[in-house]
Amino acid sequence: MKDVLDMFKSYLEQQLEFGEDELLLTSRSKSECLEALREKVERCTRCPLSVTRKRVVFGEGSADSSVAFIGEAPGREENEKGRPFIGSAGQLLSKAIEAMGLRREDVYIANIVKCRPPSNRVPRESEIASCLPYLLEQLSIVNPVAVGLRGAVAAQSILKLDWPVFKLRGRVFTYSEMKLVPTYHPAALLRNPDLKRHFWKDMKLIKGIHEGVMPST
Numbered sequence: 545m546k547d548v549l550d551m552f553k554s555y556l557e558q559q560l561e562f563g564e565d566e567l568l569l570t571s572r573s574k575s576e577c578l579e580a581l582r583e584k585v586e587r588c589t590r591c592p593l594s595v596t597r598k599r600v601v602f603g604e605g606s607a608d609s610s611v612a613f614i615g616e617a618p619g620r621e622e623n624e625k626g627r628p629f630i631g632s633a634g635q636l637l638s639k640a641i642e643a644m645g646l647r648r649e650d651v652y653i654a655n656i657v658k659c660r661p662p663s664n665r666v667p668r669e670s671e672i673a674s675c676l677p678y679l680l681e682q683l684s685i686v687n688p689v690a691v692g693l694r695g696a697v698a699a700q701s702i703l704k705l706d707w708p709v710f711k712l713r714g715r716v717f718t719y720s721e722m723k724l725v726p727t728y729h730p731a732a733l734l735r736n737p738d739l740k741r742h743f744w745k746d747m748k749l750i751k752g753i754h755e756g757v758m759p760s761t
């Protein structure tokens with residue numbers, strides 16, 4: 545997991561470079577830190593998606609959650625409402641969270657990229673590189689035990705691996721005390737219901753980590 549470690553290191557260096565270390569070094573509560581970060585992200589113009597977005601989709605959920613789910617980028621509905629995972633794929637994710645015995649508001653949900661790419665195209669590498677520090681800061685504030693990475697873009701961007709999802713899924717990657725569990729994006733399940741059994745296996749992995757049952761990796 546050297547790559548993930550390197551990524552977090554370079555993120556911290558970037559924080560210092562941007563003069564934004566006060567968010568990490570503060571004595572404020574997690575919720576206050578997230579709110580301060582949200583205000584900053586909502587003004588962000590670091591990449592061209594700021595021109596075409598309607599709303600910034602920062603992320604939502606419990607600042608104290610031990611479980612987080614990370615997706616790719618906002619879609620049409622998310623861009624309208626400013627909330628992550630609220631379309632049909634989001635409803636599927638909410639059902640999966642409930643099947644874990646949790647409520648949607650118990651977990652933390654965010655995306656790799658905070659502004660919608662036009663026509664739902666895949667975010668460009670430069671856009672991901674511009675936006676990823678915000679997500680890393682969110683994760684460092686919430687500090688979840690288990691992080692579900694939804695879809696290839698989320699998993700590959702965080703893990704710095706270009707493996708396809710079918711090769712990444714079913715595994716648990718470790719960074720510090722965080723367990724990262726890649727799986728299919730819920731939208732992929734809507735297109736191909738055969739993937740559901742793999743998705744549910746991966747949700748069970750996350751549930752096990754959340755409940756303190758550490759899976760073998």
Ligand code: SF4
Pocket residue numbers: 585588589590591592593594600657658659671674675
């Ligand atoms: S996608 Fe991220 S980096 Fe780009 S403008 Fe939106 S918030 Fe800023």
